[in-house]
Amino acid sequence: MSGPKRFINDVKVSERHGAGEWLQERLSSLILIPLTLWGLWSGWALSGAGYDGALAWFRSPVNATLLAATLLISLWHMNMGLKVIVDDYIHRPASRGALLGLIGLVCVVSAAAGVFFIVRLALGSAPLPAGLGA
Amino acid sequence: MSTSPLPGDASNDPTDDQSGRFVRQPNGRVRPLSPHLQVWRFHLTMLGSILNRIAAGALSVGALFVVGWLAAAAFGRGAYETYASIMGSPVGLLIWFGLSLAGAYHLTAGVRHMIWDAGSGLTPKSATSLTIVSMVAAVVIVVAFWAILFMTGKVVL
Structure with a gap:
């Protein structure tokens, strides 16, 4: 299972996948610091702006891109965080596997649906369900 | 075995x-x-850790509310105004106040973890100080945010 031990600066390199997950958690956190502050600012801009204000906001490519990035990186970060919580408290392998699968599914569906909505709003598409056979 | x-x-x-x-x-x-x-025995970094995990759980639900908001916007004026009126009601505003507090604390507590990961602030005294700073900063950010929202008339009760 484990290969030869490797060291960088006298610190042993992880033999399996733990270090990669650690790095992913830190990387996503780091990117989310500015994105969260931007999200706070956007929340201020969108509050009370109504439907027309929201549509105008989405037509800005900067807003649409940053929102998609915030959503995707948040869901990635959330998936890792919830996995750690489940690993901590759920010990029966079948329950743990089922919960992790459910959480993963919710994250993937949220990501796909969210990006779909953002792209439509950014392109100024007609309100749904137009274009979906209705 | x-x-x-x-x-x-x-x-x-x-x-x-x-x-x-x-x-x-x-x-x-x-x-x-x-x-x-x-x-x-109770110590403040323990409370900081528990609150950070609770905030993470709340934010996970909040992410679904954001996707719901996107859906409402994509489904047109009627859906958007229904969503906005629910979220603009006293209960809705309370939910978003809680979510913004969770978000602000998860942010400041996350920065605190970054400082620890860099190898700083790891003595019991400085770890506790960092935790106090992260909690106070989160409350200050959220109170200021909502004060501005109400003062500019963007949100009304």
């Missing part, structure tokens, strides 16, 4: 334990988990 002797009565089967007191190690042996809440 060998298992450890059962502590206490036979109904206390560590191989089918859901209390988290026992865990099966990668080598197949069942071992007790390290001591948990009931034996810890």
Whole structure:
């Protein structure tokens, strides 16, 4: 299972996948610091702006891109965080596997649906369900 | 495969334990988990950690609310105005106040973790100070945010 031990600066390199997950958690956190502050600012801009204000906001490519990035990186970060919580408290392998699968599914569906909505709003598409056979 | 002797009565089967007191190690042996809440003396970094995890759970639900908001916008004026009126009601505003507090604390507590990961602030005294700063900063950010929202008339009760 484990290969030869490797060291960088006298610190042993992880033999399996733990270090990669650690790095992913830190990387996503780091990117989310500015994105969260931007999200706070956007929340201020969108509050009370109504439907027309929201549509105008989405037509800005900067807003649409940053929102998609915030959503995707948040869901990635959330998936890792919830996995750690489940690993901590759920010990029966079948329950743990089922919960992790459910959480993963919710994250993937949220990501796909969210990006779909953002792209439509950014392109100024007609309100749904137009274009979906209705 | 060998298992450890059962502590206490036979109904206390560590191989089918859901209390988290026992865990099966990668080598197949069942071992007790390290001591948990009931034996810890309260300390502030403990509270900071628990609150950060609660905030993470709240934000996970909040992410679904954001996707719901996107859906409402994509489904047109009627859907958007229904969503906005629910979220603009007193209960809705309370939910978003809680979510913004969770978001602000998860942010400041996350920065605190970054400082710890860099190897700084790890003595008990400075770890506690960092935790106090992260809590106070989160409350200040959220109170200022909502004060501005109400003062500019963007949100009304």
